[in-house]
Amino acid sequence: MERTTLDLWVGIFVVAGIAALVMLAMKVGNLGTYNVSETYQVHAYFTNIGGLKPKASIKSSGVLVGRVTDISLDTGRYEANVVMSLDKRYQFPRDTFANILTSGLLGEQYIGLMPGGDSEMLKNGEVIKKTQSAIVLEDMIGKFIYNKVDEPAK
Numbered sequence: 001m002e003r004t005t006l007d008l009w010v011g012i013f014v015v016a017g018i019a020a021l022v023m024l025a026m027k028v029g030n031l032g033t034y035n036v037s038e039t040y041q042v043h044a045y046f047t048n049i050g051g052l053k054p055k056a057s058i059k060s061s062g063v064l065v066g067r068v069t070d071i072s073l074d075t076g077r078y079e080a081n082v083v084m085s086l087d088k089r090y091q092f093p094r095d096t097f098a099n100i101l102t103s104g105l106l107g108e109q110y111i112g113l114m115p116g117g118d119s120e121m122l123k124n125g126e127v128i129k130k131t132q133s134a135i136v137l138e139d140m141i142g143k144f145i146y147n148k149v150d151e152p153a154k
Helices: 002-028 137-150
Strands: 039-046 057-060 063-074 079-087 097-102 109-114 130-132
Touching: 039 063, 039 130
Parallel strands: 057 109, 097 130
Antiparallel strands: 039 079, 057 063, 063 079, 097 109
């Protein structure tokens, strides 16, 4: 009887460990439990999305307000069309800014929304017109180096 009780506790411990690893993998893979039934979709166009991926977070003031649902290339504008699904609890003015930001120095990229002051709110299917693309580290380093080369020696 003691052997079966010990086996039962070991089995429970193993199942709990596997469940914890699955939850950790979901959290790291940005596949957390963001299941809000009431959402609305808005679009934004960016010239460079960097490493932004579908299911990336959309935050306003550090609060998760939605997820990126789709990223595609608009062949008419030659810009990235990012479709965002926002929680209906959070309404944003029509002149909201959408910026692609990075968590930490080399962390994941997400979209940060900065509300404007318009009295009209974004509706389902509308386009956020004010966007700022991702900052590419290689471009910044190249600009810095070439600006230093062009300066005359003192």
